[in-house]
Amino acid sequence: MSEHPNNETFQGYLDEELTQLERQQVEAHLRICSTCEAELAQLRSLFHSIESIPSENLASDLVPGVMAAVKPRASWLPSMAVGELLVAAAFTLVLVLWLGGGELQARLGGAVERLIAQFEVAAAGLWTSVGEFLSQVPDSPQLDFVQFGELMGSFLNSNSLLWAAGAIAFALLLLGNGLVLRTGKDSNV
Amino acid sequence: MVDPTDRDLVLRTRRGEVEAFGEVVARYQQSVFNVCFRMLGERMEAEDLAQETFIRAYTRLETFDVERPFGPWIRRVATNVCLNHIQMQKPESYEFDEERDRSPTAAREEPEASLQGVQATEEVHRAIVALPGNYRAVIELRHYQEMSYSEIAEALELPLSDVKSHLYRARKKLAELLSTNE
Numbered sequence: 001m002s003e004h005p006n007n008e009t010f011q012g013y014l015d016e017e018l019t020q021l022e023r024q025q026v027e028a029h030l031r032i033c034s035t036c037e038a039e040l041a042q043l044r045s046l047f048h049s050i051e052s053i054p055s056e057n058l059a060s061d062l063v064p065g066v067m068a069a070v071k072p073r074a075s076w077l078p079s080m081a082v083g084e085l086l087v088a089a090a091f092t093l094v095l096v097l098w099l100g101g102g103e104l105q106a107r108l109g110g111a112v113e114r115l116i117a118q119f120e121v122a123a124a125g126l127w128t129s130v131g132e133f134l135s136q137v138p139d140s141p142q143l144d145f146v147q148f149g150e151l152m153g154s155f156l157n158s159n160s161l162l163w164a165a166g167a168i169a170f171a172l173l174l175l176g177n178g179l180v181l182r183t184g185k186d187s188n189v
Numbered sequence: 190m191v192d193p194t195d196r197d198l199v200l201r202t203r204r205g206e207v208e209a210f211g212e213v214v215a216r217y218q219q220s221v222f223n224v225c226f227r228m229l230g231e232r233m234e235a236e237d238l239a240q241e242t243f244i245r246a247y248t249r250l251e252t253f254d255v256e257r258p259f260g261p262w263i264r265r266v267a268t269n270v271c272l273n274h275i276q277m278q279k280p281e282s283y284e285f286d287e288e289r290d291r292s293p294t295a296a297r298e299e300p301e302a303s304l305q306g307v308q309a310t311e312e313v314h315r316a317i318v319a320l321p322g323n324y325r326a327v328i329e330l331r332h333y334q335e336m337s338y339s340e341i342a343e344a345l346e347l348p349l350s351d352v353k354s355h356l357y358r359a360r361k362k363l364a365e366l367l368s369t370n371e
Contacts, residue, residue: 008357015331015356017338046364050317050332052310055219056226060236062218063211066243072207 005029010040014047086176093169195259203250214243217260221267227333228271228325230318238274242267261334265344268329272345275322316366323347324359331356 012018201209225235330336342349
């Protein structure tokens, strides 16, 4: 660097914000230019002066004033224990399904399917009423309500218990893990 | 019994244990007060702003990343609280006023001793307080909180180029002010 570096470059040099190449160029110039060397020394002295302000002692304790001003936080997050409990529940449910899912489906599946069938009868009545009402409204779109209802019902029937339990386990895992992460707990603790 | 870490105290505060925040205040009140005092130059005002810093920090504790150290975060909050305070005050001339800023025992009687000892540091402090708020903030963050340019840009939500120019102008102004008083 043959030209004199400007003051901003010297500030960057002292702040250690120059690239390695820029730094080398400044240092090479300083070796041959006493004017710049003096300017840098002056700047360094200013930096030292700026940083020379001593610490002051606080005259009074701020704790009482701050504590009077802050209100107890409503614990808007469920405690971490709840999160961990949900994760544990999810794993337990998965384990139960893995070991005894077939047996459960055999024992309880029938009862669940009967419950779903009753629900379907009630829902079908309501569904038909809505369809009839809409068909009387002028210019309403012509929708095939019966076909749509049958489609929805078919989802509920096949292996309904296992699917529902799996979905609940997955939801518990997501929710519990989310709570644990959100409250800041990690494996290092 | 081992003292709880800052991280533990912050997590407990987040869960509703307000007493844990009292411990945080006790730990950091001295350093936060010093940030405010350096930026404002008035003890009472600095104490008020230090208190406000902790109250603001409490309301925004969710934004603090518990994996990072608490000290730099709270001092950065203090810098911003002071900067906002300065900017909200009635604008005034920040020309260095010798009559106003010199104490009765100032270095006028001992010009050869300026920039040395207690009087010199008081002069430096007065010169810093005479700067506009945004210049004071960059000086505080760079020289006392040892932040890089990019960290200062992030803390003050300024472009990097503004940080460089503020620092450059602040130091130039300080050099002028201090040379005037030699």
